[in-house]
Amino acid sequence: MEEVFTELDIGLIVDDIAGIGCSDAEHDAKLRAVLQAARDKGVRFNKEKCVFDTTAITYFGHRLTTSSIVPDPEKTQALENMPAPQNQVELQTLLGMYNYLSRYIPNLATLNKPLRDLSKQQKFEWNTSHEEAKRGIQNAISKNLSYFDPEAKEIEVITDASQHGLGAQLSTDRATVAFASCSLSETEQRYSQMEKEMLTITFACKRFHQYLFGRTICVTTDHKPLESIFGKSIQRAPPRLQQMMLAIQPYDIKLRYKPGKTIPVADTLSCLHLADTDIESQVDMEILREKAQEAQSKHYNQHARNMEPLKTGQKVWVQLTDQGTWKKATVCKTGDSPHSYYVHLEEGGTFHRNRIHIKSRQDPMVTDLHNDASCQVETSSVSPSKNVPNPLADSQETTDPPTVESPTPKQGVTHKEVEATDPAQAEQINHGRRAMATCSGRQVKPPTKLNL
Secondary structure (H helix, E strand, O other): OHHHHOOOOOEEEOOEEEOOOOOHHHHHHHHHHHHHHHHHHOOOOOHHHOOOOOOOEEEOOEEEOOOEEEEOHHHHHHHHHOOOOOOHHHHHHHHHHHHHOHHHOOOHHHHOHHHHHHHOOOOOOOOHHHHHHHHHHHHHOOOOEEOOOOOOOOEEEEEEEOOOEEEEEEEEOOEEEEEEEEEOOHHHHOOOHHHHHHHHHHHHHHHOHHHHOOOEEEEEEOOOHHHHHHHOOHHHOOHHHHHHHHHOOOOEEEEEEOOHHHOHHHHHHHHOOOOOOOOOEOOOHHHHHHHHHHHHOOOOOOOOOOOOOOOOOOEEEEEOOOOOOEEEEEEEEEOOOOOEEEEEEOOOOEEEEEHHHEEEOOOOOOOOOOOOOOOOOOOOOOOOOOEOOOOOHHHHOOOOOOEOOOOOOOOOOOHHHHHHHOHHHHHHHHHHHHOOEOOOOOEOOOOOOOOO
């Protein structure tokens, strides 16, 4: 599917396609492009699963409308009705669903900590603390998030750090776009509060990089001393803070202080008190999906094209073994399997071969060194008697491919003398040296000597 629609400006996940337009004309243009690409590649759609010209769609776990993005009601309903897990497999399924909805859940890394601790234990015991954590996450799921507006007057990142976790909230014009959180390692838990607050800013910039890079952003914190740190030269900051400040240098940040009680994210983090935990970054599904699609696009050559079909009676080269043995043959007919043909050798015998093992005599060919009994390692040039298949052999209607003769030095004159007296002739000799080959087909390139 990605190969078919890779050049179109649409959303594509597996076999789900979403085309979004800001106007009817843009919507119709994208729809025509998708249908035309599908028609060209022979792709068919199920009419019952297609929705056209609508203001709201459910797409891969999200409900997209003209003004907001919300979690799929079926997903949230399934979470509410899901019974308590009975084993580690069911617990991992529950954590996976929470991670998928992480953009809607503030402070997920702190809220799901008891569940993550349980997943690391060998003995599975579900108790009241786990049930409370499950209920707290379900109640924290935001029912409404806004789209990111790159033209917004203000892009704000609200950050705060607790004893055990970091939390961040991305907003545009006071409309929440996404939440992010992560837990702290045992070493990070021993940081000073100022270092934790700076670490939160570094984490938020990294997590929301695609929204923040290249724009002026306002970072809101409830830690007053950070204002003085940002107002001083970076050389005057402690070493650990210097490293964090260097990491956020690519971003245009304006720091703003607000009391913790006016920041919901900060207030929630400070009220929760949980046990220690190892660091476990939360999964941002959108970023992972984009990276996965980028990696998948490299698994095939986008510039590759189908090989031209062969015609009955066409003169070809056919490869009989995987070692590079090529023989002259004629195409008899099309094979039963896709991209295959029956070919008849000029020396006798009919074979059924795939198209990749058949080359037109117009195509460049590799010399068949395996079948040449006189093949041997040359010391200066290719033997004049060596026969090399010519791509134009079928058009010339010759019985044997033409021979290729390499230049040889004049009698009585050594290579060294030629190099010293005639540079042009020396270049010919060096070219002959580069033509050396072994019986296995490996090209031997001797070192080029400097003409001093």
